[in-house]
Amino acid sequence: xxxxxxxxxxWFLLTLSVSIVNGAENDPLPSWNEGAxxxxxxxxxxxxxxxxxxxxxxxxxxxxxxxxxxxLWAEQPMYxxxxxxxxxxxxxAPKHPDWKNKQPFKAVLDRDIKxxxxxxxxxxxxxxxxxxxxxxTDDFTKIVADWIATARHPRxxxxxxxxxYQPMLxxxxxxRANGFKTFIVSGGGxxxxxxxxxxxxxxxxxxxxxxxxxxxxxxxxxxxPVLLKQGKIEFVDDGPGKPVGINRFIxxxxxxxxxxxxxxxxxxxxxxxxSGARFMGLVHHTDAEREWxxxxxxxxxxxxxxxxxxxxxxxxxxxxxxxxxxxxxFEQ
Amino acid sequence: xxxxxxxxxxWFLLTLSVSIVNGAENDPLPSWNEGAxxxxxxxxxxxxxxxxxxxxxxxxxxxxxxxxxxxLWAEQPMYxxxxxxxxxxxxxAPKHPDWKNKQPFKAVLDRDIKxxxxxxxxxxxxxxxxxxxxxxTDDFTKIVADWIATARHPRxxxxxxxxxYQPMLxxxxxxRANGFKTFIVSGGGxxxxxxxxxxxxxxxxxxxxxxxxxxxxxxxxxxxPVLLKQGKIEFVDDGPGKPVGINRFIxxxxxxxxxxxxxxxxxxxxxxxxSGARFMGLVHHTDAEREWxxxxxxxxxxxxxxxxxxxxxxxxxxxxxxxxxxxxxFEQ
Numbered sequence: 001x002x003x004x005x006x007x008x009x010x011w012f013l014l015t016l017s018v019s020i021v022n023g024a025e026n027d028p029l030p031s032w033n034e035g036a037x038x039x040x041x042x043x044x045x046x047x048x049x050x051x052x053x054x055x056x057x058x059x060x061x062x063x064x065x066x067x068x069x070x071x072l073w074a075e076q077p078m079y080x081x082x083x084x085x086x087x088x089x090x091x092x093a094p095k096h097p098d099w100k101n102k103q104p105f106k107a108v109l110d111r112d113i114k115x116x117x118x119x120x121x122x123x124x125x126x127x128x129x130x131x132x133x134x135x136x137t138d139d140f141t142k143i144v145a146d147w148i149a150t151a152r153h154p155r156x157x158x159x160x161x162x163x164x165y166q167p168m169l170x171x172x173x174x175x176r177a178n179g180f181k182t183f184i185v186s187g188g189g190x191x192x193x194x195x196x197x198x199x200x201x202x203x204x205x206x207x208x209x210x211x212x213x214x215x216x217x218x219x220x221x222x223x224x225p226v227l228l229k230q231g232k233i234e235f236v237d238d239g240p241g242k243p244v245g246i247n248r249f250i251x252x253x254x255x256x257x258x259x260x261x262x263x264x265x266x267x268x269x270x271x272x273x274x275s276g277a278r279f280m281g282l283v284h285h286t287d288a289e290r291e292w293x294x295x296x297x298x299x300x301x302x303x304x305x306x307x308x309x310x311x312x313x314x315x316x317x318x319x320x321x322x323x324x325x326x327x328x329x330f331e332q
Numbered sequence: 333x334x335x336x337x338x339x340x341x342x343w344f345l346l347t348l349s350v351s352i353v354n355g356a357e358n359d360p361l362p363s364w365n366e367g368a369x370x371x372x373x374x375x376x377x378x379x380x381x382x383x384x385x386x387x388x389x390x391x392x393x394x395x396x397x398x399x400x401x402x403x404l405w406a407e408q409p410m411y412x413x414x415x416x417x418x419x420x421x422x423x424x425a426p427k428h429p430d431w432k433n434k435q436p437f438k439a440v441l442d443r444d445i446k447x448x449x450x451x452x453x454x455x456x457x458x459x460x461x462x463x464x465x466x467x468x469t470d471d472f473t474k475i476v477a478d479w480i481a482t483a484r485h486p487r488x489x490x491x492x493x494x495x496x497y498q499p500m501l502x503x504x505x506x507x508r509a510n511g512f513k514t515f516i517v518s519g520g521g522x523x524x525x526x527x528x529x530x531x532x533x534x535x536x537x538x539x540x541x542x543x544x545x546x547x548x549x550x551x552x553x554x555x556x557p558v559l560l561k562q563g564k565i566e567f568v569d570d571g572p573g574k575p576v577g578i579n580r581f582i583x584x585x586x587x588x589x590x591x592x593x594x595x596x597x598x599x600x601x602x603x604x605x606x607s608g609a610r611f612m613g614l615v616h617h618t619d620a621e622r623e624w625x626x627x628x629x630x631x632x633x634x635x636x637x638x639x640x641x642x643x644x645x646x647x648x649x650x651x652x653x654x655x656x657x658x659x660x661x662f663e664q
Contacts, residue, residue, distance in 0.1 A: 060536060137579055181538070194583045204392060205583030206513070206539075212580060217572035217598055223645070225601050227579050240549035247469055247559050248544055249581055251526045251537030266549055269557050313555070 028174040031167040031326040037281070037318040041171065044279040048255065049178050055277040057255055059179035064256035065246060065267060066172070068186035068193060068210075070301040071260045071283050072201060074163040076292045077154070078300060081192050082124070084147050088131040105130075133231040137191060137215060140229060144195040158330065161200050165283075166329045168258075172201055175256065183254075185209045185246055187238035187263055191229075209249040211237045238263045243270035255279065265306035268315060280315040282306060287321035290331065360506040363499040363658040369613070369650040373503065376611040380587065381510050387609040389587055391511035396588035397578060397599060398504070400518035400525060400542075402633040403592045403615050404533060406495040408624045409486070410632060413524050414456070416479050420463040437462075465563040469523060469547060472561060476527040490662065493532050497615075498661045500590075504533055507588065515586075517541045517578055519570035519595055523561075541581040543569045574599035587611065597638035600647060612647040614638060619653035622663065 032038040048057040069075040089099070089108045099105035104123030107115040116123060132140070153160055172182050182203055184193060190210030197203045214230040237245040243266050246254065257264075257271040260283040268280040284303065285294050295303040310317050320327060364370040380389040401407040421431070421440045431437035436455030439447040448455060464472070485492055504514050516525060516535055522542030529535045546562040569577040575598050578586065589596075589603040592615040600612040616635065617626050627635040642649050652659060 060530070063538075183538075190580070190583065198392070206395075206515075206581065208583065215576055215579060217575050217602075219601065223601065223605065225575065225598065225605050227575060243549050243557065243559060244547055247547060248522070249538065251522065251540065266557065269551065269555065270549075273555065273557050 028177065029167065029170050031170055031324060033323050033325055035323045037316050037323050040316045041174075041279065041281070044256070044277060045175060045178050047277050057276065061252065061255065062175075062178070062180040063183065063250060063252050063254040064175050064180045064258075065183045065185040065209075065250075065254040065271070066168070066257075067259040067261070067264045067267070068184050068188050070285065071258055071264070072164055072168050072172075072184070073160070074153075074165075074291060075301050076294070079188065080153075080160050080163075081188050082127075083153075083160070084144065084151070084192070085127050085131040087147060087151055088143070089127060092130070129231050132189065133213060133229045136226040136228055138226065140191055141195055144192055148196050156328075156330075161196055162330055163328060164200055165324070166326050166331075167324045168283075169201070169329075171258075172203070176202070180256065181207065183207045183209060183246075183250060185237065185242055185257075185267060187211055187236065187241075189213075190237075209237055209245045211235055211241075240266045242267035246270065257281070258283070259306070260285065261301040261303050262306045265309055268306065268309070272313065272315075280310070280313075282310050282315060282317045284317050284319050286319045287324075287327065290327045291320055293321075360509065361499065361502050363502055363656060365655050365657055367655045369648050369655050372648045373506075373611065373613070376588070376609060377507060377510050380609050389608065393584065393587065394507075394510070394512040395515065395582060395584050395586040396507050396512045396590075397515045397517040397541075397582075397586040397603070398500070398589075399591040399593070399596045399599070400516050400520050402617065403590055403596075404496055404500050404504075404516070405492070406485075406497075406623060407633050408626070411520065412485075412492050412495075413520050414459075415485075415492070416476065416483070416524070417459050417463040419479060419483055420475070421459060424462070461563050464521065465545060465561045468558040468560055470558065472523055473527055476524055480528050488660075488662075493528055494662055495660060496532055497656070498658050498663075499656045500615075501533070501661075503590075504535070508534070512588065513539065515539045515541060515578075515582060517569065517574055517589075517599060519543055519568065519573075521545075522569075541569055541577045543567060543573075570595045572598045575602035578602065589613070590615065591638070592617070593633040593635050594638045597641055600638065601641070604645065604647075612642070612645075614642050614647060614649045616649050616651050618651045619656075619659065622659045623652055625653075 029038055047053060047055040048062065050056060066072055069079050086108045089105055093099050093109055099109060104116060104119045104126050107119065108127065148161060151160060152158060153163055156163065176182055184197060184203055186193060188210050190208055190212050193210055194205040194208050197208050198205065212234045214232040214234045215227045216230055217225060218228055219225050235241065242264065246267065253274045254271045255274065255277065256279040257267050258281040259267060272278050272280050282303065285292050287293060294301065295307065307317065361370055379385060379387040380394065382388060398404055401411050418440050421437055425431050425441055431441060436448060436451045436458050439451065440459065480493060483492060484490060485495055488495065508514055514535055516529060518525060520542050522540055522544050525542055526537040526540050529540050530537065544566045546564040546566045547559045548562055549557060550560055551557050567573065574596065578599065585606045586603045587606065587609065588611040589599050590613040591599060604610050604612050614635065617624050619625060626633065627639065639649065
């Protein structure tokens with residue numbers, strides 16, 4: 001008898017340990033704590049993918065949209081595309097000696113953030129104009145690719161593409177494994193993001209929606225057509241522009257959307273207003289140590305109105321500090 | 333010996349007949365004659381999909397773009413979206429008694445094509461304005477879906493979606509089976525096409541690039557957001573607009589493009605200018621009996637400059653009359 005009990009105990013412990021190991025191995029979201037956000041994500045995905053269930057959604061309708069800056073990668077001390085533009089001004093400066101005494105370029109060259117901030121949107125638009133226009137789309141792609149490969153984030157001294165959030169990479173892979181088609185819907189420039197989204201997020205260029213400038217088709221000698229980037233903004237994919245961008249580029253309403261700031265509120269409202277099960281999520285930047293902590297008063301990635309809305313309407317708000325075991329892959 | 337010969341003969345004939353049957357069964361393009369077009373298509377697809385071959389293209393780069401009107405479905409006596417707009421004017425007329433005496437509506441209600449033609453673009457734009465704007469995108473989708481389900485083509489007395497070209501349906505399926513991602517890139521309205529492209533062509537809404545009007549996000553009571561179609565043209569995806577639309581929506585250069593008119597020339601030039609193997613094709617409407625015959629002088633779907641270009645540069649020009657065994661699926 002005692003021998004039977006012993007064998008049973010060994011069997012029980014073996015089974016238990018195997019299932020613990022399997023559990024960890026099979027967890028599609030290992031960087032997420034077992035908190036409310038993870039539960040709401042997994043519950044939603046299971047509800048819409050269970051065939052025959054009332055909330056079942058056909059695979060082709062499983063559209064998931066993700067904001068980029070502050071949702072998939074960091075956005076401090078400034079949106080990374082602005083960091084790119086400022087690096088680009090510095091790289092172009094030797095050919096523009098007058099910039100040394102001319103704003104907003106002087107502020108960029110002097111790394112005088114206060115002066116730059118004082119110049120406001122006008123200064124910003126001038127910087128974007130000289131760095132993003134007057135060149136072909138092919139040349140722009142090369143310049144961005146070179147910057148992405150070589151530039152380093154000032155705080156972490158790592159390539160910007162290492163400042164992507166590990167939990168969000170897992171989330172992208174998890175919903176895709178469940179038949180979702182993942183899109184980026186960002187206020188950032190579409191031609192900037194497309195250079196690296198496939199490699200970094202597994203999101204191909206045709207699934208990236210963003211802001212854009214006018215481009216013009218020109219036929220150059222020897223049948224060499226180019227698309228020339230013009231100095232005119234065509235579309236701003238932010239705030240109420242996000243549902244417009246989703247309608248224009250995707251043509252279907254998402255059933256799952258994740259953002260982090262007031263600029264994502266209308267995308268989440270548009271997602272919520274469809275029939276059937278819906279998931280609306282916001283990343284809340286609460287970890288000054290591992291990342292940054294900011295919300296209602298931040299000039300970059302402000303989360304104020306959308307947060308109120310989320311609390312009123314029961315959207316998922318994910319605290320980085322308490323719900324993410326790991327923020328960046330490089331963390332110990 | 334004689335018996336051996338006999339057995340051999342039987343075996344030979346059996347093998348032959350099996351391979352003939354298999355050949356027909358396995359032909360991915362059964363509605364195409366064994367002409368130059370079919371050969372150039374199959375050669376191209378085999379070259380870019382053979383792993384290790386010099387022209388091999390990775391699946392994610394296999395972007396194929398197709399014009400819509402005159403390339404995937406017919407476009408006579410007028411673009412079908414204009415037929416829709418005219419039907420819509422007639423349906424709306426009871427609520428607009430003044431239209432009886434007001435151009436261009438009078439011409440539409442009187443079915444006076446000459447008067448309508450005389451009013452030119454101004455008349456056309458007025459018709460598009462009253463039928464395509466001032467409503468939400470959701471309502472517009474319902475109206476188009478209803479029209480697609482009920483309207484009949486005047487010559488064939490069949491739903492417009494039966495006027496799709498059987499050889500092109502086979503071509504779409506063939507390139508997709510070879511790892512291509514198929515896109516429509518059309519001068520037609522993107523919200524009009526998306527209503528039926530998935531069902532008819534297997535092309536989902538997010539792979540349709542087209543012309544668009546401005547839409548505006550509005551929040552209505554009870555958290556009901558809508559997108560309202562405004563009376564302002566935003567983007568014309570035709571001629572030089574096609575490479576612009578491809579850049580904006582897809583963000584990669586196609587390696588395969590098919591059109592039928594001068595409005596497709598720049599799309600084909602843009603496709604041709606990439607490195608590696610490329611396929612550029614034009615449908616030539618040469619069959620007045622089964623479909624229509626028109627090219628250099630047609631006001632709809634004119635093929636003149638692009639045809640010259642095709643001949644100069646060795647693009648594939650497909651004569652419907654001689655290369656397509658069947659044009660429409662309903663043909664005997």
